[in-house]
Amino acid sequence: xxxxxxxxxxxxxxxxxxxxxxxxxxxxxxxxxxxxxxxxxxxxxxxxxxxxxxxxxxxxxxxxxxxxxxxxxxxxxxxxxxxxxxxxxxxxxxxxxxxxxxxxxxxxxxxxxxxxxxxxxxxxxxxxxxxxxxxxxxxxxxxxxxxxxxxxxxxxxxxxxxxxxxxxxxxxxxxxxxxxxxxxxxxxxxxxxxxxxxxxxxxxxxxxxxxxxxxxxxxxxxxxxxxxxxxxxxxxxxxxxxxxxxxxxxxxxxxxxxxxxxxxxxxxxxxxxxxxxxxxxxxxxxxxxxxxxxxxxxxxxxxxxxxxxxxxxxxxxxxxxxxxxxxxxxxxxxxxxxxxxxxxxxxxxxxxxxxxxxxxxxxxxxxxxxxxxxxxxxxxxxxxxxxxxxxxxxxxxxxxxxxxxxxxxxxxxxxxx
Amino acid sequence: xxxxxxxxxxxxxxxxxxxxxxxxxxxxxxxxxxxxxxxxxxxxxxxxxxxxxxxxxxxxxxxxxxxxxxxxxxxxxxxxxxxxxxxxxxxxxxxxxxxxxxxxxxxxxxxxxxxxxxxxx
Numbered sequence: 001x002x003x004x005x006x007x008x009x010x011x012x013x014x015x016x017x018x019x020x021x022x023x024x025x026x027x028x029x030x031x032x033x034x035x036x037x038x039x040x041x042x043x044x045x046x047x048x049x050x051x052x053x054x055x056x057x058x059x060x061x062x063x064x065x066x067x068x069x070x071x072x073x074x075x076x077x078x079x080x081x082x083x084x085x086x087x088x089x090x091x092x093x094x095x096x097x098x099x100x101x102x103x104x105x106x107x108x109x110x111x112x113x114x115x116x117x118x119x120x121x122x123x124x125x126x127x128x129x130x131x132x133x134x135x136x137x138x139x140x141x142x143x144x145x146x147x148x149x150x151x152x153x154x155x156x157x158x159x160x161x162x163x164x165x166x167x168x169x170x171x172x173x174x175x176x177x178x179x180x181x182x183x184x185x186x187x188x189x190x191x192x193x194x195x196x197x198x199x200x201x202x203x204x205x206x207x208x209x210x211x212x213x214x215x216x217x218x219x220x221x222x223x224x225x226x227x228x229x230x231x232x233x234x235x236x237x238x239x240x241x242x243x244x245x246x247x248x249x250x251x252x253x254x255x256x257x258x259x260x261x262x263x264x265x266x267x268x269x270x271x272x273x274x275x276x277x278x279x280x281x282x283x284x285x286x287x288x289x290x291x292x293x294x295x296x297x298x299x300x301x302x303x304x305x306x307x308x309x310x311x312x313x314x315x316x317x318x319x320x321x322x323x324x325x326x327x328x329x330x331x332x333x334x335x336x337x338x339x340x341x342x343x344x345x346x347x348x349x350x351x352x353x354x355x356x357x358x359x360x361x362x363x364x365x366x367x368x369x370x371x372x373x374x375x376x377x378x379x380x381x382x383x384x385x386x387x388x389x390x391x392x393x394x395x396x397x398x399x400x401x402x403x404x405x406x407x408x409x410x411x412x413x414x415x416x417x
Numbered sequence: 418x419x420x421x422x423x424x425x426x427x428x429x430x431x432x433x434x435x436x437x438x439x440x441x442x443x444x445x446x447x448x449x450x451x452x453x454x455x456x457x458x459x460x461x462x463x464x465x466x467x468x469x470x471x472x473x474x475x476x477x478x479x480x481x482x483x484x485x486x487x488x489x490x491x492x493x494x495x496x497x498x499x500x501x502x503x504x505x506x507x508x509x510x511x512x513x514x515x516x517x518x519x520x521x522x523x524x525x526x527x528x529x530x531x532x533x534x535x536x537x538x
Binding site: 124125126127130148149150151153154155156157158159160161197198201202210247251258259260261264371372375397398399400401402403405 | 418419454455456457458459460461502504529530531532533534535536537538
């Protein structure tokens with residue numbers, strides 16, 4: 001008997017490598033991906049009972065190749081029956097090298113190429129996420145469907161369609177051209193962060209199983225960091241994920257309610273993750289001009305290093321937000337900046353900064369704007385206005401834990417009057 | 418983001434349609450369902466029986482009481498729903514706009530489904 005965890009780790013590590021080899025050899029990303037998925041499912045049932053083969057990767061490659069050639073043969077047979085010609089072996093089966101002959105191409109490059117392909121700009125965000133989790137992460141369709149709370153058939157269709165789209169867009173299994181590479185890498189990072197957040201925001205209550213997505217996002221970003229150690233934004237994203245995930249045990253209270261950063265029990269923060277995240281970001285900032293993920297990681301590091309909420313270095317956080325707002329202007333950045341400004345210069349200054357967001361159609365009427373405004377009004381000693389803003393935020397959110405939190409805040413202020 | 422598309426229509430309105438219109442209407446519904454299945458956006462959906470088969474439970478004299486008939490005596494009744502998972506609220510509204518009941522005086526309500534996940538503030 002082999003530990004399920006070990007088997008799963010092996011499968012996830014080898015999945016993109018085997019897929020990369022197969023696509024290089026045969027083309028047809030769509031079919032190769034299906035074949036690898038079948039091989040992974042076969043391994044997941046056989047290995048725990050029969051033991052892990054001596055060369056797990058060769059085993060997966062052999063099984064996936066067999067699936068692929070079986071499919072070709074039966075298809076060719078069907079075609080041949082239809083046109084009533086004698087069955088003959090398709091040429092590509094004859095020329096395909098034996099499954100265990102491994103080309104000299106570096107597997108590492110394949111994982112990166114696969115990531116670029118799965119995060120192809122022709123795909124919508126939800127399709128990029130699903131395809132990345134399956135083709136690069138080696139997760140099964142059932143696992144991905146469970147994590148997204150949709151039927152397995154829906155997820156299976158979404159993945160099939162994503163692969164068709166990539167093919168229709170004429171994408172090849174190659175690294176993007178140098179001129180596109182930077183932008184394509186930003187998309188990959190965005191998809192990984194999306195996967196992380198899907199898991200992180202759900203890591204409580206009935207959705208605990210979605211926490212797998214957080215672990216998977218960190219694992220994939222770590223792999224990417226290993227492949228591109230000189231990219232400061234990859235390091236920044238990994239640090240940001242680690243520093244955020246470090247709050248996991250403290251962010252949800254005993255009865256499932258969200259606990260804001262300022263009220264979290266800091267003794268429950270994950271010190272190993274904090275140490276790794278702080279080291280990563282500190283190092284990255286010494287040799288690269290800071291990008292948005294690095295700045296967000298730096299902000300998270302300042303929070304992580306404060307022994308208590310009251311000892312937070314808000315001056316430094318406000319400065320980092322100012323820099324972030326300059327290099328990557330975004331209303332969500334302004335929202336967070338307003339909180340930092342309020343802590344340094346007082347709630348009135350924070351509220352003044354929020355006023356600009358009322359005119360921005362991306363945030364006007366957004367529940368996050370109302371929630372931050374409520375918080376600053378509360379600090380400014382205006383309980384009635386704060387309460388109205390908390391209730392407006394509660395009506396605007398589509399998250400049940402957020403709604404509970406906001407309603408509780410409003411109720412607390414009603415009690416004060 | 419998941420949305421529920423609530424279908425409101427006048428019960429029995431399809432009975433008054435010509436055979437041709439009725440066939441066209443069901444054909445359009447099949448078409449949309451097929452498309453949503455293929456795009457991987459369909460999460461679920463159900464059609465409800467005629468409101469005459471409804472029973473409503475409400476408080477009467479401090480106790481829940483079961484009575485025959487719908488909760489609201491309005492011309493339009495809740496007839497069924499579709500649950501979809503799409504990339505934008507605009508896409509959800511676009512699906513609703515194509516639902517054929519709208520052309521025959523019905524209405525679609527597009528409502529976001531609450532999520533169990535949330536970010537700390």
